[in-house]
Amino acid sequence: MSTSVDQKKEVSTEVGDGAGGFAILFFLLGLVASLIVGWVAFPKLLYSQKNQPIDFNHELHIGLVDEGCESCHFFREDGTYSGVPKLEQCIGCHEEVQGQSKDEAVFVEQYVKPGREVPWFIYAKQPECVFFSHVAHVKAGGMDCVTCHGHIGESSSLKVYEENRITGYSRDIWGKNISGIKTNTYDRMKMDDCSECHVKKGVNQSSVQTGKGACFVCHK
Amino acid sequence: MKVSRRTFLSIGSFIVGGAAGTALSPLPWKLTDDLSIWTQNWPWTPKPERGDVSYVNSVCTLCPGGCGLSVRKVNDRAVKIEGMKGHPVNDGGICILGLSGLQLLYGPTRVKTPLKRVGERGQGKFKKISWDEALAEAAEKLGALRAEGKSHTVACISGSAGGTVPQLLKRLLTAYGSPNFMSVPTMQDAYAVTLKQMHGIDACPGFDVENADFVLSFGSGIIEGWGSPVRMFKANSAWQDKKIKVVQIESNKSNTAAKAAKWIPARPGSEGVLALGIAHVMLRDGLYKKEACDGAAGFEDFKKWVADNYAPENIAAATGIQKETVESLAKEFAAAASPIALCGRGQGRTPGSQYEFMAVHALNMLAGNINKAGGVQIIPEPKYIAWTEPELDEIAQKGTASPRIDGAGSETYPHAKSLLNRLPQAILTAEGASPVQALLISEANPCYTLSDTQAVKKAFAKIPFVVSFSSYMDESAQNADIILPNHACLERLEDVPTFAGLSKPVIGLSKPVIKPQFDTKHTGDAVIALAKALGDKIAAAFPWESYEACLKETLGDKWEILNEKCFVAAEENIEAPLQFFTQECKTVSAEGDEKQYPFVLMPYDSIRLANGFIGNTPFLTKTVPDTVLKKNEMLVAVNPKSACGDSLSLKEGRSVMLTTPKGSAKVRVHLSEEIMPGVIAVPRGLGHTAYDKYLAGKGVNCNELIGPAEDAGSGLDAVWGIRAKLSNVSI
Ligand code: SF4
Numbered sequence: 001m002s003t004s005v006d007q008k009k010e011v012s013t014e015v016g017d018g019a020g021g022f023a024i025l026f027f028l029l030g031l032v033a034s035l036i037v038g039w040v041a042f043p044k045l046l047y048s049q050k051n052q053p054i055d056f057n058h059e060l061h062i063g064l065v066d067e068g069c070e071s072c073h074f075f076r077e078d079g080t081y082s083g084v085p086k087l088e089q090c091i092g093c094h095e096e097v098q099g100q101s102k103d104e105a106v107f108v109e110q111y112v113k114p115g116r117e118v119p120w121f122i123y124a125k126q127p128e129c130v131f132f133s134h135v136a137h138v139k140a141g142g143m144d145c146v147t148c149h150g151h152i153g154e155s156s157s158l159k160v161y162e163e164n165r166i167t168g169y170s171r172d173i174w175g176k177n178i179s180g181i182k183t184n185t186y187d188r189m190k191m192d193d194c195s196e197c198h199v200k201k202g203v204n205q206s207s208v209q210t211g212k213g214a215c216f217v218c219h220k
Numbered sequence: 221m222k223v224s225r226r227t228f229l230s231i232g233s234f235i236v237g238g239a240a241g242t243a244l245s246p247l248p249w250k251l252t253d254d255l256s257i258w259t260q261n262w263p264w265t266p267k268p269e270r271g272d273v274s275y276v277n278s279v280c281t282l283c284p285g286g287c288g289l290s291v292r293k294v295n296d297r298a299v300k301i302e303g304m305k306g307h308p309v310n311d312g313g314i315c316i317l318g319l320s321g322l323q324l325l326y327g328p329t330r331v332k333t334p335l336k337r338v339g340e341r342g343q344g345k346f347k348k349i350s351w352d353e354a355l356a357e358a359a360e361k362l363g364a365l366r367a368e369g370k371s372h373t374v375a376c377i378s379g380s381a382g383g384t385v386p387q388l389l390k391r392l393l394t395a396y397g398s399p400n401f402m403s404v405p406t407m408q409d410a411y412a413v414t415l416k417q418m419h420g421i422d423a424c425p426g427f428d429v430e431n432a433d434f435v436l437s438f439g440s441g442i443i444e445g446w447g448s449p450v451r452m453f454k455a456n457s458a459w460q461d462k463k464i465k466v467v468q469i470e471s472n473k474s475n476t477a478a479k480a481a482k483w484i485p486a487r488p489g490s491e492g493v494l495a496l497g498i499a500h501v502m503l504r505d506g507l508y509k510k511e512a513c514d515g516a517a518g519f520e521d522f523k524k525w526v527a528d529n530y531a532p533e534n535i536a537a538a539t540g541i542q543k544e545t546v547e548s549l550a551k552e553f554a555a556a557a558s559p560i561a562l563c564g565r566g567q568g569r570t571p572g573s574q575y576e577f578m579a580v581h582a583l584n585m586l587a588g589n590i591n592k593a594g595g596v597q598i599i600p601e602p603k604y605i606a607w608t609e610p611e612l613d614e615i616a617q618k619g620t621a622s623p624r625i626d627g628a629g630s631e632t633y634p635h636a637k638s639l640l641n642r643l644p645q646a647i648l649t650a651e652g653a654s655p656v657q658a659l660l661i662s663e664a665n666p667c668y669t670l671s672d673t674q675a676v677k678k679a680f681a682k683i684p685f686v687v688s689f690s691s692y693m694d695e696s697a698q699n700a701d702i703i704l705p706n707h708a709c710l711e712r713l714e715d716v717p718t719f720a721g722l723s724k725p726v727i728g729l730s731k732p733v734i735k736p737q738f739d740t741k742h743t744g745d746a747v748i749a750l751a752k753a754l755g756d757k758i759a760a761a762f763p764w765e766s767y768e769a770c771l772k773e774t775l776g777d778k779w780e781i782l783n784e785k786c787f788v789a790a791e792e793n794i795e796a797p798l799q800f801f802t803q804e805c806k807t808v809s810a811e812g813d814e815k816q817y818p819f820v821l822m823p824y825d826s827i828r829l830a831n832g833f834i835g836n837t838p839f840l841t842k843t844v845p846d847t848v849l850k851k852n853e854m855l856v857a858v859n860p861k862s863a864c865g866d867s868l869s870l871k872e873g874r875s876v877m878l879t880t881p882k883g884s885a886k887v888r889v890h891l892s893e894e895i896m897p898g899v900i901a902v903p904r905g906l907g908h909t910a911y912d913k914y915l916a917g918k919g920v921n922c923n924e925l926i927g928p929a930e931d932a933g934s935g936l937d938a939v940w941g942i943r944a945k946l947s948n949v950s951i
Contacts, residue, residue: 023229023232023233026231026237027236027240030233030234030238031241032241033238034237034239034241034242034245035244037241038241042250046254127257166254167254167261168261169257179246220300
């Protein structure tokens with residue numbers, strides 16, 4: 001009697017030990033592999049990298065113009081905003097090639113001379129369903145450019161434009177940090193970021209349904 | 221292959237680990253977000269093009285409300301309609317119909333070119349023709365009738381009587397030689413007759429609801445679309461905030477009744493009697509404003525008459541309301557500083573009983589609120605259209621002197637300006653040829669909105685020549701011989717005099733927001749062109765080059781400010797002496813035999829159902845609950861306690877046959893405690909057969925089931941219901 005009981009015990013311990021160890025090992029393997037996929041591979045796969053058609057040096061230009069950012073990014077008389085400058089604004093200085101840079105030569109030859117607008121990729125372009133008015137934020141709300149756009153005005157070259165392969169929008173909307181955590185106001189520009197500020201400033205908090213900012217403020 | 225326990229565990233652990241790791245990574249959350257954005261970018265999802273954004277101010281013409289609009293455009297396309305901030309009618313507010321007006325502008329129901337009928341009447345078969353051909357054909361037909369001395373057989377039905385376009389149509393008829401200009405009657409007409417009889421003047425009522433502190437509504441759908449809908453919604457919210465008491469007298473628990481402080485379900489049709497019961501208590505107890513009433517014309521007779529006939533205990537049987545309720549209601553009404561009594565059933569799109577209007581207006585007079593803050597304002601009709609009278613040739617003189625087909629203004633109906641409801645019968649009962657040989661229809665859809673639509677269609681079939689100016693392929697356009705499509709709302713310039721019960725009426729200017737998209741023509745221009753084609757004195761009566769020139773000249777110094785602000789104030793209120801009356805307040809009863817038809821069918825109005833010339837937008841239809849419309853089937857509301865005989869049991873959703881003396885229709889039953897037992901509540905605004913696939917074939921048109929009930933006082937349609945029965949559907 002006692003023998004058979006012992007034998008059984010032996011067998012069961014043997015199986016238990018081996019399988020448990022494997023289970024933990026494979027669990028860890030699965031965990032690590034998926035963490036790598038999720039944190040490292042996924043963002044790489046999700047975004048395609050695109051270079052702007054030509055490079056642009058904000059730092060250099062800001063030193064040359066009189067009115068800071070407003071020299072090129074200005075409000076038209078009717079209150080609309082010239083977000084991405086048109087050739088018209090560049091032509092004044094760039095009718096002829098200035099300086100030595102390769103991008104400058106390309107700009108003048110391929111765009112200025114044939115009168116073709118530069119197809120810039122827009123980092124801050126919001127989805128189609130969003131109505132955004134610069135004048136409401138800058139003039140009425142008294143905000144500065146940096147709050148949303150960061151220190152782009154101090155950069156000496158344009159960063160790579162990362163396009164979300166699924167949505168087609170810029171990575172800057174979700175933010176560089178794939179986990180969506182932000183440290184600066186300009187790190188990301190999703191709906192929550194807009195509404196965070198809208199709530200703080202008490203923008204039309206009149207939606208009866210949600211008790212929050214009215215949807216129609218931005219979704220017209 | 222046999223999977224060992226070890227392998228199984230390993231794979232399992234790997235999967236569990238993988239799942240745990242995935243959940244700890246941003247992948248699932250980010251992917252969910254991205255996929256939802258991806259769905260917004262499907263190629264068939266409509267989105268406005270990117271482009272220059274602008275706003276154009278205008279005025280809504282989709283209902284008589286006259287709201288100011290601010291329309292957002294991207295390039296040349298209108299993309300969003302909003303209420304205009306600072307506009308005296310709606311101050312930034314908008315209703316769901318106005319909000320979704322773009323679906324009418326860009327939807328498939330537009331008539332895109334002039335059309336000429338090729339199939340049978342009502343078949344909807346048309347061929348495209350040019351404007352020259354269309355106008356020439358219309359002018360030729362009208363010219364021929366005139367030459368035969370039949371100018372008085374031409375009639376016109378216009379959606380309203382105010383504004384330059386209806387007035388141009390009226391002028392065309394006058395210069396041509398016909399007295400038969402008719403407008404679609406509403407509660408405004410019943411009020412006009414009331415004010416004529418009780419103040420002796422031609423005027424419109426304004427209700428200063430913003431300053432009233434007690435509101436007694438005799439079935440007015442305050443939040444169902446009565447008056448100017450957005451303004452009434454705002455007033456209602458303000459009353460709730462200020463704790464102002466609203467008492468709703470209505471047989472069914474409408475939204476207005478549900479939101480009111482008190483709901484008094486009086487028997488349908490007995491509202492006028494109840495009003496006089498309240499007047500009785502006020503007079504008996506000396507609760508009326510003596511300084512306003514004593515010495516007024518007819519007051520002593522009125523007092524005696526009401527004392528003799530309308531004691532609360534004597535009217536309890538007719539109204540179903542206990543004596544105590546009437547007594548306390550009268551005391552509350554009289555005790556308020558600025559009480560106001562309103563009437564006009566539902567949205568007030570059908571006129572209603574003259575005596576009921578007079579009885580309710582008498583309450584306002586007794587409360588001394590005429591021309592007082594919070595009371596009823598007596599406002600003269602707008603006078604800005606001051607054209608010189610057209611010179612009439614012999615035919616026109618003879619034609620305009622002949623009696624009107626609808627009897628308005630005759631000895632029997634001295635106060636009514638037009639009685640469209642009498643037209644179908646006049647045609648059907650006439651011996652020989654139809655008394656109407658040609659009919660022009662503008663901004664109206666009589667084949668859908670008039671009571672007893674079957675009879676209306678039969679009458680129309682007898683009219684040899686029908687011209688429609690409709691922008692949409694509605695039921696009446698479908699029954700026309702020629703369609704001369706107008707530009708749609710937001711495509712055309714037009715003055716919009718807005719009374720709609722406003723205490724301070726305005727004249728609005730509806731400005732074009734976008735260019736006309738199709739080969740349409742402003743009805744004003746079409747009328748001028750017709751007049752020019754008819755020649756001689758008719759042409760001479762229209763000296764303007766275009767409608768715009770006419771409007772500009774008409775508005776004179778108002779033109780500039782209207783262009784800038786889209787509104788100017790209309791007339792101020794005028795002094796109005798009181799005249800009491802002593803006619804017996806006859807209740808208008810529902811047609812049909814009580815034994816054969818145990819129920820009473822009552823149409824009800826809803827802000828979610830446009831029931832006039834303008835039909836529902838797809839967006840509006842989406843807001844209709846499935847207790848009213850389920851797929852394409854209409855539900856009628858019935859109280860579960862209603863007795864309906866042994867052979868039929870009422871069950872939620874059950875298909876039944878609804879029959880009235882006018883017709884029958886298959887409907888489904890919705891059981892609701894909010895309906896008075898014995899009443900069948902039928903939504904108004906469904907059952908279109910024309911327009912497009914979004915509107916046609918949904919439910920039943922209640923006007924097919926009810927007949928007109930001519931009011932003995934005014935001749936206007938006072939129908940509020942009809943007797944009906946429910947039976948099993950034969951399979
Ligand atoms: S209430 Fe009438 S006028 Fe005002 S927005 Fe609605 S439909 Fe237009």
